[in-house]
Amino acid sequence: MTLVKFKRPFGNLLRQDFFDMDDFFDSRMWKGGMMETDFWNGKxxxxxxxxxxxxxxxxxxxxxxxxxxxxxxxxxxxxxxxxxxxxxxxxxxxxxxxxxxxxxxxxxxxxxxxxxxxxxxxxxxxxxxxxxxxxxxxxxxxxxxxxxxxxxx
Structure with a gap:
């Protein structure tokens, strides 16, 4: 079993003043993660x-x-x-x-x-x-x- 670091869907947006736009769009939310689920894609x-x-x-x-x-x-x-x-x-x-x-x-x-x-x-x-x-x-x-x-x- 391999441990994989979990990346928050919105990065550390709530914990820091600077929002990393690259991190946001490279996150799991957009690439095969949250946005691929039925809830987000209209199914x-x-x-x-x-x-x-x-x-x-x-x-x-x-x-x-x-x-x-x-x-x-x-x-x-x-x-x-x-x-x-x-x-x-x-x-x-x-x-x-x-x-x-x-x-x-x-x-x-x-x-x-x-x-x-x-x-x-x-x-x-x-x-x-x-x-x-x-x-x-x-x-x-x-x-x-x-x-x-x-x-x-």
Whole structure:
């Protein structure tokens, strides 16, 4: 393991009077670091998630506060559970001497490869208190047949 010196994204801007512009643009923030992450480049950010396994089912919980049930799009395709959500909110206020326009946009996408032992037709989803929950029932396990030995004559 190699130890690498951590460079602050904004250099030592907060601790010194002189701002080193070269250090700022050569930092990790701009070269393959912070600016390459989803948060900075305009892509969506994935919500936090929990997966629990019980004897007869799986449970998936996604933290997605601020959405409505109608904002979600959930599909099963080629063995994947695809979850996406998008919400746009725009507000306008016109007064005599000013106008105010605000907007918000939230979106995310997640995909999960489903195990072979999940009943795709029985997947259920519900959204409550900012948490999107899925229950994935398992198929009954079928005992594998022992290989039959054939004697060569």
């Amino acid at each position: 969506t950010v994935e919500p936090a998630m929990n997966i629990k396994e019980a004897k007869d089912h799986f449970e998936i919980e996604l933290a997605a506060p601020g959405f409505d049930k109608k904002d979600f799009n959930v599909t099963i395709e080629d063995g994947y559970l695809n979850i996406s959500a998008e919400k746009k909110v725009a507000e306008e206020e016109e007064k005599e001497n000013y106008s105010r326009r605000e907007f918000r946009y939230n979106a995310f996408e997640r995909a999960f490869e489903l195990p072979e032992n999940v009943k795709e037709e029985a997947i259920k989803a519900r959204y409550n208190d900012g948490i999107l929950r899925f229950k994935l029932l398992k198929k009954a396990e079928v005992e594998k047949k022992k290989p039959k030995v054939i004697e060569v004559g």
